[in-house]
Amino acid sequence: MLALLLGSCESTYYDAMEQIGIHKRDILIDRIVDAQEAQQDGQVQFKNALEQFRSVVNFDGGELETIYDRLNGEYEDSVSAAEEIRDRIDAVESVADALFDEWTTKLGQYWSANLRRESERQLKNTKTRYTRLLTAMRRAERSIEPVLATCMTTSCT
DSSP states (O other): HHHHHHHHHHHHHHHHHTTTOOOOHHHHHHHHHHHHHHHHHHHHHHHHHHHHHHHHOOOOSSOHHHHHHHHHHHHHHHHHHHHHHEEEHHHHHHHHHHHHHHHHHHTTTOSHHHHHHHHHHHHHHHHHHHHHHHHHHHHHHHHHHHHHHHHHTTTTO
């Protein structure tokens, strides 16, 4: 039931955006850019967290609580960055699914068999490129989880 409700909300959103001249393909492009930016931000965050961890490895005394708080903050920021990456990729996937569904529906509206075949070919090629992109994005997303899990089990926080 929840999936049906969310699906109808997304459909309403996309329809409203179409009414003001913003097409699904434009939303898809924006969401891909947002996801790529989130991944780049996540890389920076993880690099910062790693540098903070390395500084503690050479720990020789001092304020342990201050160091713990700093590392815990870096860890929490890394978790937030990972969640944002996941959310951005999910948003890309959502609009792409809607776009491909619409495209598939419109294939049945062609009067010309040649135009329909050409559109089917373009749809197939676009889906192939999109699948490669989504696979790469999901692979990058999955590579984050072991880092966070390792950090939790090795007392990064």
